[in-house]
Amino acid sequence: MQLVDYSHSFLSVVPAFLALALAVITRRVLLSLGIGVIVGVLLLTGGHPLNGLxxxxxxxxxxxxxxxxxxxxxxxxxxxxxxxGIFTSLLTYSGSNQAFADWAKRHIKDRRGAKMLTACLVFVTFIDDYFHSLAVGAIARPVTDKFKVSRAKLAYILDSTAAPMCVLMPVSSWGASIIATLAGLLVTYNITEYTPMGAFVSMSLMNYYALFALIMVFVVAYFSFDIGSMARLERAALNEVHPEHDISDGSKGRVYALIIPVLVLIVSTIAAMMYTGAQALESFSVLGAFENTDVNTSLVFGGVCGILAVLLCTVGTINAADYPRAVWVGMKSMFGAITILVLAWLISGVVSDMKTGEYLSTLVAGNINPGFLPFILFLLASVMAFATGTSWGTFGIMLPIAAAMSVKVDPSLIIPCMSAVMAGAVCGDHCSPISDTTILSSTGAQCNHIDHVTTQLPYALSVAAAASAGYLALGFTHSAFIGFAATGAALVLLILLLKNRQPATLD
Incomplete structure (x- = not known):
């Protein structure tokens, strides 16, 4: 079947932006994504319904x-x-979640402590963004619920620590993939002053969006810096009850019955990532293993091991008749997220066929001052990731473009330009309702998806505005430190301006 070529037409962005606009306006994610998919396939097939089907x-x-x-x-x-879903449901039915929440209430004194605990868990689970959002959500949710932290705040903390940490760490599924891409680009353009690892570290130091998104999370968690609809949902959470934690009173549950399964889940997933990656290597190395790992297989293996650990640790605390019910409740809790994720993948396929990325990349053309190049690439990567819902796809399209443009315009800007692309890809991914990580952070927090998108957006845009100032400074001064300082100064100014409109703190 011959598809219509939209690589040079503004129509290439219509399906993605239609889905995004409808999702925000109607708050009906499934309907919006479905309409975007249908409009896309009809455009691709010239309006023929049967061909579209x-x-x-x-x-x-x-x-x-x-x-x-x-x-x-x-x-x-x-x-x-x-x-x-089954893992968390079994923990709930056994009373382990409630026992952990009771333990946390004795040791964590307030809402601030619950939020800081959630944010700090990223330093344990940074190996993969999917894994972080889902695993930390399962661990932290009973604690944040206990202290009346809104699910939207939990989803924000999960999402804004997941991708930013993964993109900065070389020993992660993201870092290894980016390093492999950099190795090819450095060879292509005969750049010998950097090794792939050296280039990655330099780019991470200039990834102002990721760095300051992490800083913003800790500012929000510690100071209860709630703006926009986040403030409203945080106030509402103070009177909210989550009945799913009342299935068991926790009297039979034990804290170790949560901690051990979670550790098994984490350790077995990391071990599987190392093992699957090592299969492709002649000589083992940690970085090489993460570069070649099969993340999805490793996640399934870790999930199975986690469930087995739960079953062993909760013998006698769940009635035999309740096991089928617990399994069904756990699976059912994920059906909504699965439907959204499948539709997001379908619209991503439509976006790929529409050549949305190619069209957006053509917007950077003509004669421009080299100093503006990092700033422009940051904005373009942000728009592309927002429209396509994928950081990795944006990396794949934009990193080669950034390298080619910088080599042609000013070779000394190649690292700043590629770091700007990395930052923009994470920024757009954060803002996009159709991003996998955004969806899975909503799932991990069991938060309404659009609530998560709309509450995270002011924070993401604030950091993006500050990072834009940083990339302008970086482009004209070629100094990573000045760019970092400019980003920090701009973000402090924005926080002070927004703080004057902030309601009274809840902590």
Missing amino acids: AHLKNLVVGLAWADGDWSLGKPKILLFLLLL
Whole structure:
């Protein structure tokens, strides 16, 4: 079937932006994504309904079958979601969640402590953003519920620590992939003053959005810096009751019955990532293993091990008749997230076929002052990631473009330009309702998806505005330190301006 080529037409952005606009306006995510998919396939097939239906079928089949062979990465993510739902449900039915929340209430004295605990867990679970959002959500949710922290605040903390930490760490699924991409680009443009690892570290130091997004999380957690609809939802949370934690009173639950399964989940996932990555190596190295790891298989393995650990640790605390119910409740809790995720993947396929990324990349053209290049690439990468819902896809498209443009305009800007792309990709991913990480952070927090999107947006845009100032300073001075200082100064100014409109603190 011949598809219409939209690589040079503004129509290429219509399906993605239509879905985004409808999601924000109507707050009905499934309907909005569905309309975006349908409009996209009709545009691609010239408005022929039957051809559009056939292409939609190909997109659905392509989630598990591509190029004449099984492609099980996405189904494994869906399976991991089901396993994690069962995992958390068993912990709830056994009373372990309640026991941990009771323990935390004795040792964590206030709402601030609950939020800081959640934020600090990223230093343990930074190996993968999916894993972080779901695992930390399962660990922290009973604690934040106990202290009346809103689910929207929990989702924000999960989302704004996941991708920013992963993109900064070389020993993560993100870092390893980016380093592999950099190795090829450095060879292509004959750049010898950097090793791939050295280039990655330099780029991380200039990734102002990721660095200051993490700083902003701790500012928000410690000072209860609530702006926009976050303040409203935080006030509402003070009177909110989450009945799912009342299934068991925790009298039979034990704290170790939560801690041990969570540790098993984390350790077994890391071990599986190392093992699957090592299979592709002749000589083992940690970085090489993470570069070649099969993240999705590792997540499924970790999920299975976590459930087995829960079963062993909760023998006698769950009635035999309650096990089927616990499994069903856990799976059912994930059905909404799975449906959203599948539709997000479908619209991502539409966006790819529409060549939205290629069209957006053509917007950077003509003669420009080299000093503006990092700033422009940051904005473009942000728009591209927002429209496509993927950081990784933006990396794949924009890093080569950034390298080529900087080598042509000013070779000394190659590292600043590529760091700006990395920052913009994370920024756009944070803001996008169709981003995998945004969806999974809502899932991990069990928060309404649009509530998460709308409450996170003011924080993400504030950091993005500050980072824009940093990339302007970086482009004209070529100094990473001046760019960092400019970002910090701009963010402090924005926080002070927004603080004057902030309601009274809740902590």
